[in-house]
Amino acid sequence: MTLTQLKYIVAVDKHRHFATAADKSYVTQPTLSMQIHKLEDELGVILFDRSKSPVVPTEIGEKVLDQARIVLNEARKISDIVQFQEESLSGTFRVGVIPTVAPYLVPRFLHSFLTAHPDVELVFEESLTATILDGLESDELDAGIIATPVKNAHIYTEDLYVEPFAGYLSKSHPLVEKELLSVDDLEQTNIWLLNEGHCFRDQTVKICKEATRKRGSEIEFRSGNLETLKKLVEQNYGMTLLPWTATKYSDHNSSEAIIKEFSEPVPCRKVRLAYGRKHLKENILKEFRESIIRSLPEKLLNADQQMVIE
Missing domain, CATH: 3.40.190.10 (Periplasmic binding protein-like II)
Known part of the structure; x- marks a missing residue:
């Protein structure tokens, strides 16, 4: 049994596909498959059910994988102990x-x-x-x-740190006339949001939740990138919310969009x-x-x- 073989079975479990696991491990699929077969022969068990797609561990395979992860983590710590000594920063x-x-x-x-x-x-x-x-x-x-x-x-x-949200509005947006935004203002408009999976999207939805339920506002999902959402606003389409640090990379006097902060209590x-x-x-x-x-x-x-x- 080798650490390399343990790395290969963990890779297969992670990607649930032998070819992908081999690619991510920077070896050919025959090499990875051969090493896993050798490990199975040595242990006398089948680690993966290859009849299923995606491939899944067998019951005993799950137990072996749990231990393999522990072994690999502990092995990594050997080099860490040497590399990261108390007085060293490297x-x-x-x-x-x-x-x-x-x-x-x-x-x-x-x-x-x-x-x-x-x-x-x-x-x-x-x-x-x-x-x-x-x-x-x-x-x-x-x-x-x-x-x-x-x-x-x-x-x-x-x-x-605690980071405030800020509004990013197109020049023609009705809220640009306000000095500061309030959470209640968000019920008056559609907001461009990130795709699902982004915590910033989830937090924005929570800010708008009550207003959306009361007014039935449409929420549009368009991008996985804040900069793309900013470009949509700059093309005179609606508004989005940004983290405060993102506004520091924008021009407050932009001819395409306006940054508006919130009144207290500021959502953040x-x-x-x-x-x-x-x-x-x-x-x-x-x-x-x-x-x-x-x-x-x-x-x-x-x-x-x-x-x-x-």
């Missing part, structure tokens, strides 16, 4: 970031962090929350930046740093978090008079 640090945070937060702290810690290799993966949590659970990620609570005893979170989201419970990279994690905090304006560190949408 090595690879893998971070998952949700798409509505990544382009607006990472540029704020990346340069200063890498300047202060040139021996740390940061690897960012832009993913939805569910994928990031899976990555933390499987130890494929060292940390995640998310904007929803976590109900998992194996994952810890620390608050980073809480952005969190998530990481695994057993963590050998506390030194990097601590510096990473502090670097983020130092990059933020005071506005985002003060949650007074704000309405957190979870």
Whole structure:
């Protein structure tokens, strides 16, 4: 039995397809299949039901896979112990970031962090929350930046900042005449939203929930990217909501759209740093978090008079 064989069966379980698992493991399918057959022969059991599509683990296969993940996680810690000594700040640090945070937060702290810690290799993966949590659970990620609570005893979170929502309105929108928006205003208009799976979409829907139920407003789903929604607004179509950090990359005097903040209590989201419970990279994690905090304006560190949408 080898660690490589264990990696292959975990890959097959993850992708539920031998060819895809081989591709993601950077080997040919015959190589992966041969190694899994060898492992099955050695153990004297069948790990996968190959008659089904997608392929699924057998009952004994599920138990073997659970243990394989534990073995692989523990094996990774051997190199971590050497690489991430108490006095050392070096090595690879893998971070998952949700798409509505990544382009607006990472540029704020990346340069200063890498300047202060040139021996740390940061690897960012832009993913939805569910994928990031899976990555933390499987130890494929060292940390995640998310904007929803976590109900998992194996994952810890620390608050980073509280971020207000802001309206992004076309020039001809009736709400542009208001100095500040209120949550009640949102019942008067359709709002462009992200596709399902984005926590920012879910939070926007929660803000609009009561108004939508009362007025029967139509909600339109168009994109997985905030920048695309902004472009729709700039083409004189309706409005959308943006995280406050996204507005800092927009021109308040744009000829195509207007940014409007909310009156108190301001609807906002809480952005969190998530990481695994057993963590050998506390030194990097601590510096990473502090670097983020130092990059933020005071506005985002003060949650007074704000309405957190979870």
